[in-house]
Amino acid sequence: MNSIGEGLWQAARLVATLNPDLVEITALSLRVSLGATVVASCIGLPLGAWLAVNRFPARRFVIAILNALMGLPPVVVGLIVYVLFSRSGPLGVLGLLFTPTAMVIAQVIIITPIIASVAHQAIRDLWADYHDLLISLQATRLQRIKTLLWDGRRALMTASLAGFGRAIGEVGAIMIVGGNIDHATRVLTTAIALETGKGEFDMALALGFVLIGLAILVNLGLHFISRTERGARW
Amino acid sequence: MSGWVSLSGVTVRRRGRTILGPLDATLNGGGLTILMGPNGAGKTTLLRVLHGLERVNTGDVHWTDPKDADGRSQGFVFQTPVLMRRSVLDCIAYPLLLDGVSRTQAREQARAHAAEVGLTVNLDQAVTFLSGGEKQKMALARALMRRPRILFLDEPCANLDGRSVKEIEEILHRIKAGGTRILMSTHDMGQARRLADDVLFLHAGKLVEQSNGDDFFRSPRTAEAKAYLKGEILL
Ligand SMILES: Nc1ncnc2c1ncn2[C@@H]1O[C@H](COP(=O)(O)OP(=O)(O)O)[C@@H](O)[C@H]1O
Numbered sequence: 523m524n525s526i527g528e529g530l531w532q533a534a535r536l537v538a539t540l541n542p543d544l545v546e547i548t549a550l551s552l553r554v555s556l557g558a559t560v561v562a563s564c565i566g567l568p569l570g571a572w573l574a575v576n577r578f579p580a581r582r583f584v585i586a587i588l589n590a591l592m593g594l595p596p597v598v599v600g601l602i603v604y605v606l607f608s609r610s611g612p613l614g615v616l617g618l619l620f621t622p623t624a625m626v627i628a629q630v631i632i633i634t635p636i637i638a639s640v641a642h643q644a645i646r647d648l649w650a651d652y653h654d655l656l657i658s659l660q661a662t663r664l665q666r667i668k669t670l671l672w673d674g675r676r677a678l679m680t681a682s683l684a685g686f687g688r689a690i691g692e693v694g695a696i697m698i699v700g701g702n703i704d705h706a707t708r709v710l711t712t713a714i715a716l717e718t719g720k721g722e723f724d725m726a727l728a729l730g731f732v733l734i735g736l737a738i739l740v741n742l743g744l745h746f747i748s749r750t751e752r753g754a755r756w
Numbered sequence: 757m758s759g760w761v762s763l764s765g766v767t768v769r770r771r772g773r774t775i776l777g778p779l780d781a782t783l784n785g786g787g788l789t790i791l792m793g794p795n796g797a798g799k800t801t802l803l804r805v806l807h808g809l810e811r812v813n814t815g816d817v818h819w820t821d822p823k824d825a826d827g828r829s830q831g832f833v834f835q836t837p838v839l840m841r842r843s844v845l846d847c848i849a850y851p852l853l854l855d856g857v858s859r860t861q862a863r864e865q866a867r868a869h870a871a872e873v874g875l876t877v878n879l880d881q882a883v884t885f886l887s888g889g890e891k892q893k894m895a896l897a898r899a900l901m902r903r904p905r906i907l908f909l910d911e912p913c914a915n916l917d918g919r920s921v922k923e924i925e926e927i928l929h930r931i932k933a934g935g936t937r938i939l940m941s942t943h944d945m946g947q948a949r950r951l952a953d954d955v956l957f958l959h960a961g962k963l964v965e966q967s968n969g970d971d972f973f974r975s976p977r978t979a980e981a982k983a984y985l986k987g988e989i990l991l
């Protein structure tokens with residue numbers, strides 16, 4: 523109880539004084555997670571939409587794979603990326619291990635299936651609603667996809683947000699591929715793990731509160747963007 | 757007698773059951789043709805076949821004028837209006853956006869069409885907020901955007917109150933007067949009486965009777981039509 527109060531107090535102090543370490547760690551957390559969300563959205567959103575409107579023999583198989591990938595333990599993803607990018611690994615020459623780029627790659631693998639899956643469900647429902655109309659109006663395949671993506675944009679934003687939420691709170695994979703190196707690959711979650719390990723619960727809690735605050739802020743921001751959008755109020 | 761569309765040997769089978777046909781028919785003249793029959797008779801299926809929404813298992817549909825065959829020159833109003841997640845105005849404008857018309861121009865025309873069908877609500881609100889009758893008018897205005905040569909309506913008044921029904925019927929009269937052919941399904945006998953120039957009576961997927969409206973209601977020829985007009989339940 524006392525400890526939580528201390529954590530809140532310290533969090534407030536760290537934020538108020540713009541503690542340089544905190545700022546650096548937070549900035550990297552945002553950079554890595556937002557970067558991963560953008561990349562994963564570029565892959566996952568079109569993939570989900572495409573799966574929703576196209577009938578092809580392997581469709582069910584691809585969806586099953588997607589659902590299975592959603593359950594991938596992040597630690598295992600981290601391990602695989604680590605092996606791939608380690609000095610003796612197939613991608614070792616790139617020298618990406620223990621860099622933010624490696625962390626982004628690991629997170630992209632973790633959140634792309636989530637984003638694709640949420641997008642798939644949303645677009646599938648929308649397609650069921652719109653199907654007859656779009657066929658009746660002879661919309662081309664491209665026009666159909668564009669219409670569904672546009673009218674489903676809120677749901678798609680939710681899909682990306684779900685991915686971001688997963689990414690910003692993820693610790694297992696980025697710990698392995700990033701190494702939690704001070705001033706290089708340390709992010710909020712790995713710093714929390716470190717402080718907790720050291721027994722510095724106040725600091726760990728302070729970082730935890732910053733993390734929660736950040737997640738809420740990003741959600742509110744996106745919510746606000748979609749609310750103030752002009753045109754139809756959806 | 758030459759018609760504008762004819763069906764020959766058309767059957768539609770779904771899940772091992774023949775839900776329409778075998779059907780041979782020729783639709784004549786202009787005006788408003790009513791598709792009548794009890795629930796499950798195949799009215800919706802026939803409309804969808806004509807509009808190219810439903811694949812036929814056998815037979816074919818022949819359009820006399822190739823211009824009529826183009827789905828873009830046909831409008832379709834579904835029994836349940838398809839609501840896009842857009843404002844009323846953007847919903848109505850949508851077909852023109854597909855045709856590459858600018859959004860400003862499309863919305864301008866949509867406004868005109870909304871007025872044409874007597875849709876006097878705030879057109880900038882989301883379409884889901886409309887009442888049943890207003891939604892149906894929205895769908896009608898949208899179906900008219902491409903100035904169709906043929907308009908299909910699937911029980912457009914099924915869930916509407918008397919006042920909305922009357923308004924819709926008046927609009928249909930005006931559309932017909934403008935030279936658009938209308939093919940509309942209904943199982944509302946009163947409505948059929950009021951509107952029909954011609955009647956197609958379907959039962960159990962088959963075309964049972966085809967005649968002009970007056971003849972159909974005054975002297976139906978088949979036992980099924982007689983029974984239906986008397987209000988008996990057809991199984
Ligand atoms: N996709 C489908 N699969 C199976 N049965 C269908 C399908 N579509 C329609 N039917 C059946 O075909 C029959 C005719 O349907 P419909 O054309 O909707 O009749 P109506 O519009 O006259 O009420 C009904 O018994 C309906 O259940």
Ligand SMILES: [Mg+2]
Binds near residue numbers: 799800801835910911
């Ligand atoms: Mg029907």
